[in-house]
Amino acid sequence: MAYLEIKNLSKSFHGNQVLDHIDIEVEKGAFLSLLGPSGCGKTTTMRIVAGFERQDEGTISIDGKVIDRLPAYKRNVGMVFQSYALFPHMTVAQNVAYGLEQRKMSRSDIRKEVAKALEMVRLTGYENRKQKQLSGGQQQRVALARALVIKPSLLLLDESLSALDKICEPPCRSSCE
Numbered sequence: 001m002a003y004l005e006i007k008n009l010s011k012s013f014h015g016n017q018v019l020d021h022i023d024i025e026v027e028k029g030a031f032l033s034l035l036g037p038s039g040c041g042k043t044t045t046m047r048i049v050a051g052f053e054r055q056d057e058g059t060i061s062i063d064g065k066v067i068d069r070l071p072a073y074k075r076n077v078g079m080v081f082q083s084y085a086l087f088p089h090m091t092v093a094q095n096v097a098y099g100l101e102q103r104k105m106s107r108s109d110i111r112k113e114v115a116k117a118l119e120m121v122r123l124t125g126y127e128n129r130k131q132k133q134l135s136g137g138q139q140q141r142v143a144l145a146r147a148l149v150i151k152p153s154l155l156l157l158d159e160s161l162s163a164l165d166k167i168c169e170p171p172c173r174s175s176c177e
């Protein structure tokens with residue numbers, strides 16, 4: 001059985017069918033790229049897997065468990081959005097801590113995990129900055145830290161694969177893949 005199983009997935013917006021009975025299987029540890037023209041439904045597919053959008057039909061399972069009815073924060077799926085979607089009123093550290101707070105982790109553990117995640121994306125020292133004080137690449141790395149800090153079972157990168165290049169040396173890169 002595949003680690004991620006997407007079966008018969010369909011989605012329409014206002015009568016416009018974007019996904020038409022899609023099946024995708026991904027093995028554990030595998031790396032899959034979704035390629036297709038603009039507007040073909042790549043982001044929609046990822047948003048449904050992450051739990052930010054509800055499918056009209058179809059089922060999604062991770063590691064044999066159907067996750068369709070779980071809210072996003074219980075799916076253990078990290079997602080880096082195309083636009084990064086950082087919370088502009090929060091600091092870098094608060095953005096990265098967000099998912100851990102939802103999971104009710106203790107404050108001291110959150111501090112440790114946020115520090116580790118920011119070190120991984122090479123943003124130690126940027127904890128108290130806000131989005132408008134960061135370059136585009138730095139914002140992307142905060143978004144990556146926010147996705148990785150929850151130790152996701154599945155990492156979804158929407159146009160953000162280049163973020164991995166910024167943090168991974170060649171040996172790590174092969175384990176990321």
Ligand SMILES: Nc1ncnc2c1ncn2[C@@H]1O[C@H](COP(=O)(O)OP(=O)(O)OP(=O)(O)O)[C@@H](O)[C@H]1O
Binds near residue numbers: 018039042043044045
């Ligand atoms: N919330 C929404 N309401 C209405 N239409 C939507 C919504 N979200 C996406 N769409 C439409 O669904 C289609 C697929 O969008 P999606 O963002 O999944 O495409 P994509 O393949 O990721 O495109 P791109 O490569 O340009 O990012 C598009 O026609 C888009 O306009």
